[in-house]
Amino acid sequence: MTNTSHEVAKGPHHESGAAPSALSAHSIVKRFPGVLANDSVDFDVLPGEVHTLLGENGAGKSTLAAMLCGLYQPDSGYITRNGERIALSSPRAGLQHGIAMVHQHFRLVERFTVAENVILGSRDLSFRLNRSELEDRVSAVAESFGLPIEPGATVGDLSVGQRQRVEIVKALYQGAEILLLDEPTAVLVPAEVEKLFENVHAMTQAGKSIVFISHKLGEVVEISDRVTVLRNGRVTGHVSGRGTTDTRELARLMVGRDIELTTQRASHATGHEVLQIRDLSLNVGGVSVLSDISFNVHAGEMVGIAGVAGNGQKELAETIAGLTSPTSGSIAITGSMSTDRGPIHARELGLAYVPEDRLGMGLVPSMSILDNLLLTRDRNFVVDRASVEPEAVRLIEQFEIKANGPEHIARKLSGGNAQKVLLARELSGGRSATKLLVVCSPTRGLDVGAIETVRALLNDARSAGQAILLISEDLDEVMSLSDRILVLYRGSIVHETPGESAQLATVGAAMAGLSTEGNA
Amino acid sequence: MNENIWVLASADSVAIATTLILAALGALFTERSGVLNLGIEGILLTAAISSFLAADTSGSIWLGLLIGSLAGALLACIHALLTVVLRANQIVAGLALVIFGTGLANFLGKPVEGKTVTTIIHPLSFGPLSDIPLIGPIIFGQDIITYASIAIAILSSLYLFRSRPGLELRATGDDPATVDAQGLSVASIRIRYTLFGGLLVGLGGSWLMLAQSAAWHQASTTNGIGWIALALVVFAGWRPIRLIFGAVLFGFTLQLPFTLQAEQITFIPSALMQMLPYLATLVALIALSRPSMRNKLGAPQALGTPFVRDER
Ligand SMILES: Nc1ncnc2c1ncn2[C@@H]1O[C@H](COP(=O)(O)OP(=O)(O)O)[C@@H](O)[C@H]1O
Ligand SMILES: [Mg+2]
Numbered sequence: 001m002t003n004t005s006h007e008v009a010k011g012p013h014h015e016s017g018a019a020p021s022a023l024s025a026h027s028i029v030k031r032f033p034g035v036l037a038n039d040s041v042d043f044d045v046l047p048g049e050v051h052t053l054l055g056e057n058g059a060g061k062s063t064l065a066a067m068l069c070g071l072y073q074p075d076s077g078y079i080t081r082n083g084e085r086i087a088l089s090s091p092r093a094g095l096q097h098g099i100a101m102v103h104q105h106f107r108l109v110e111r112f113t114v115a116e117n118v119i120l121g122s123r124d125l126s127f128r129l130n131r132s133e134l135e136d137r138v139s140a141v142a143e144s145f146g147l148p149i150e151p152g153a154t155v156g157d158l159s160v161g162q163r164q165r166v167e168i169v170k171a172l173y174q175g176a177e178i179l180l181l182d183e184p185t186a187v188l189v190p191a192e193v194e195k196l197f198e199n200v201h202a203m204t205q206a207g208k209s210i211v212f213i214s215h216k217l218g219e220v221v222e223i224s225d226r227v228t229v230l231r232n233g234r235v236t237g238h239v240s241g242r243g244t245t246d247t248r249e250l251a252r253l254m255v256g257r258d259i260e261l262t263t264q265r266a267s268h269a270t271g272h273e274v275l276q277i278r279d280l281s282l283n284v285g286g287v288s289v290l291s292d293i294s295f296n297v298h299a300g301e302m303v304g305i306a307g308v309a310g311n312g313q314k315e316l317a318e319t320i321a322g323l324t325s326p327t328s329g330s331i332a333i334t335g336s337m338s339t340d341r342g343p344i345h346a347r348e349l350g351l352a353y354v355p356e357d358r359l360g361m362g363l364v365p366s367m368s369i370l371d372n373l374l375l376t377r378d379r380n381f382v383v384d385r386a387s388v389e390p391e392a393v394r395l396i397e398q399f400e401i402k403a404n405g406p407e408h409i410a411r412k413l414s415g416g417n418a419q420k421v422l423l424a425r426e427l428s429g430g431r432s433a434t435k436l437l438v439v440c441s442p443t444r445g446l447d448v449g450a451i452e453t454v455r456a457l458l459n460d461a462r463s464a465g466q467a468i469l470l471i472s473e474d475l476d477e478v479m480s481l482s483d484r485i486l487v488l489y490r491g492s493i494v495h496e497t498p499g500e501s502a503q504l505a506t507v508g509a510a511m512a513g514l515s516t517e518g519n520a
Numbered sequence: 521m522n523e524n525i526w527v528l529a530s531a532d533s534v535a536i537a538t539t540l541i542l543a544a545l546g547a548l549f550t551e552r553s554g555v556l557n558l559g560i561e562g563i564l565l566t567a568a569i570s571s572f573l574a575a576d577t578s579g580s581i582w583l584g585l586l587i588g589s590l591a592g593a594l595l596a597c598i599h600a601l602l603t604v605v606l607r608a609n610q611i612v613a614g615l616a617l618v619i620f621g622t623g624l625a626n627f628l629g630k631p632v633e634g635k636t637v638t639t640i641i642h643p644l645s646f647g648p649l650s651d652i653p654l655i656g657p658i659i660f661g662q663d664i665i666t667y668a669s670i671a672i673a674i675l676s677s678l679y680l681f682r683s684r685p686g687l688e689l690r691a692t693g694d695d696p697a698t699v700d701a702q703g704l705s706v707a708s709i710r711i712r713y714t715l716f717g718g719l720l721v722g723l724g725g726s727w728l729m730l731a732q733s734a735a736w737h738q739a740s741t742t743n744g745i746g747w748i749a750l751a752l753v754v755f756a757g758w759r760p761i762r763l764i765f766g767a768v769l770f771g772f773t774l775q776l777p778f779t780l781q782a783e784q785i786t787f788i789p790s791a792l793m794q795m796l797p798y799l800a801t802l803v804a805l806i807a808l809s810r811p812s813m814r815n816k817l818g819a820p821q822a823l824g825t826p827f828v829r830d831e832r
């Protein structure tokens with residue numbers, strides 16, 4: 001392979017000179033406006049093996065996969081299939097060569113049935129569609145790989161894990177020999193991940209090649225025959241050997257320096273109750289979104305809410321922030337009721353809110369950093385920009401925001417810097433000092449450096465005595481930062497555990513709705 | 521009460537429904553691919569005058585219908601070019617098409633304004649069947665295009681829900697990214713069905729000219745039927761079979777003011793009756809503009825959004 005190879009151990013499939021690789025990329029370069037997404041990348045996958053692409057967000061994994069399946073064309077470099085050079089001008093060309101991709105965002109028509117989705121685009125179909133015959137055919141393919149699916153079910157009614165299975169069946173139905181799975185575990189709870197890994201084994205047993213994309217070290221070590229690490233669009237190393245791989249080495253290759261794999265919990269002393277939630281319920285359009293939620297957050301404490309997306313996290317955050325009125329129950333911030341009083345009142349009580357949608361709800365993208373700061377400052381009729389400017393300059397410096405100054409437009413900031421501006425605004429307090437911080441998925445989509453900074457900022461805020469409610473779908477994040485973890489499932493808190501002694505398996509099972517024990 | 525008038529009225533409803541079925545089917549195919557074409561009214565007018573001129577100069581109604589349909593496809597081609605290729609805002613492009621089509625029809629029709637077509641489409645004759653009281657004239661008193669329009673609607677339903685290309689069409693309107701990932705060309709599908717839709721609308725406009733209003737009046741030939749067709753698609757939930765019934769119902773309401781007037785029934789103001797279809801259109805367009813309503817009604821989920829291939 002390349003001169004940057006770090007051969008830690010030899011895997012079963014990696015005896016050099018063996019059968020030609022099923023698919024390989026040679027010196028692939030891909031440029032997007034302002035980004036070199038792939039910089040001379042070499043990659044190959046053998047028949048019957050799992051070859052993982054490991055790298056942080058933005059490393060260029062999806063871009064490489066998109067070129068391997070024909071969705072994007074490389075600027076230079078070429079691709080070979082069984083040793084022969086091929087041109088992949090479109091996803092159809094990819095499918096014709098037996099290459100299929102399961103995208104990070106599923107490509108399924110929600111209103112269609114499973115069978116309709118699976119057969120969509122197949123060229124070998126007759127003009128007339130015979131429902132039952134198609135459903136039988138789809139079932140047959142699914143069962144031959146041990147993937148149980150119900151062909152007549154509507155995809156919109158399926159769980160995320162089931163939808164992913166439909167995607168895999170679709171690829172197999174189209175005769176894929178090589179499957180590219182783009183961050184397949186990102187949307188799954190631990191139990192579903194186990195199932196997926198079983199399916200992956202069944203497919204490799206049948207001689208299929210799997211390109212597995214991930215940024216989670218633990219699972220990569222578990223599933224891969226070989227690992228190729230990408231960083232900033234470049235291959236930083238190859239590691240082979242299932243189960244013998246050193247996660248530390250992988251982490252170093254991925255990030256470019258030694259990192260602390262577990263963020264340390266700041267030592268803390270919890271104080272009085274800053275947020276008190278009692279019997280909170282919320283119905284939206286007759287559907288119960290939150291039911292009977294009660295918990296407290298103390299000064300100097302970080303409480304993490306874990307859960308799979310869509311179990312009421314967003315609604316909980318917005319109810320606390322005063323953007324939504326609960327159907328019943330009460331919320332008190334620093335001892336005063338804030339229920340039904342609106343967002344401005346909540347802020348006056350000391351609430352700060354960092355929504356998940358940074359540039360949508362958090363910042364006004366077309367306005368400058370300074371103007372965005374002004375939004376939560378004094379509410380006089382005449383805006384006094386001059387008086388806030390020194391603060392803006394100070395915050396840019398203090399939070400190490402990479403910007404040209406207070407007049408830098410929010411939209412033109414990178415994701416990490418936009419998040420820092422938002423945190424800077426919320427943590428520095430507006431009309432009243434911040435006592436409670438509600439943050440949603442604060443590190444989603446950020447690069448490693450920015451993630452570390454943001455987490456450090458949250459830890460600092462906790463040390464400074466602020467109460468923090470961390471709502472995140474990133475289970476690792478919740479597990480590593482929180483003093484206490486609550487699991488939200490279908491709008492209820494189904495599990496509570498101290499952060500120190502939290503078990504991944506137990507929390508994961510609770511997220512999947514499998515266990516209700518352990519309620520404190 | 522004059523029974524004859526009511527028989528004529530019912531026959532009229534079915535007849536007006538023909539234009540509605542064809543125009544609404546055209547809009548339905550276009551929208552099922554994810555393209556919203558608000559320019560139906562403009563296409564109808566241009567198609568009507570084109571068919572008038574073609575039939576008048578050649579003396580052949582068939583040539584009239586053909587030229588009118590092609591004129592419809594041509595205008596739809598402009599819409600496809602603007603919205604699919606250049607990714608212009610579909611609402612703006614559609615409204616521009618109404619203005620353009622109306623202006624074009626006005627220009628083409630200037631010399632013949634108020635004149636009557638010499639060759640018109642005649643109803644088919646089913647012999648004694650057409651003489652059955654009441655249902656005879658309604659069911660057996662129509663011309664070939666009316667029967668054809670119902671057949672086209674039924675075939676369209678089979679095509680949409682029972683065929684491979686129909687599946688691909690529906691998928692394109694719901695989720696173009698998925699269709700793209702399957703290696704099908706979203707642009708080509710959208711252009712094809714926008715053109716086909718224009719062809720159907722054009723046929724409807726030509727038929728309206730050659731079988732309905734024997735005289736060309738730029739201001740009153742189509743009388744807003746294009747807008748009503750758009751509403752009809754919404755009320756029919758983008759389903760061809762439901763669309764047939766909706767068209768008959770709308771056709772009945774459209775001619776009702778005239779019948780009531782003839783019957784000298786005056787307790788319902790005829791202006792109010794005349795307003796009803798347009799009110800329905802207004803309601804439909806408001807419903808279309810609300811995402812939650814759109815979903816409930818069964819609108820194609822990507823209706824009105826240009827497709828750009830992008831990983832994120
Ligand atoms: N369609 C696109 N247009 C512009 N930039 C893109 C596009 N897709 C990806 N990028 C950029 O390319 C880089 C690599 O992205 P990606 O391949 O998605 O990373 P990964 O999948 O490893 O998280 C990122 O900096 C990203 O912003
Ligand atoms: Mg990616």
